[in-house]
Amino acid sequence: MGFIIWIIGLVLCIKAVLEVLKWDIDGVKKLLVVILLLITSWIGLAVYYFWGRQNLENMLK
Numbered sequence: 001m002g003f004i005i006w007i008i009g010l011v012l013c014i015k016a017v018l019e020v021l022k023w024d025i026d027g028v029k030k031l032l033v034v035i036l037l038l039i040t041s042w043i044g045l046a047v048y049y050f051w052g053r054q055n056l057e058n059m060l061k
Helices: 002-021 027-060
Strands: none
Touching (some): 002 027
């Protein structure tokens, strides 16, 4: 069961990173967001998918 949850988290993290890399912002800001997503794991993914997806790109411009 734990392995399935880990796989789901890994897939969501990869999807989030690929979405961030498509943003039209500075490379350093992209790198910072990607590092934060990877370090914070589930909490970072939850914040990204529930709030950051719509708001974060505009805030970083």
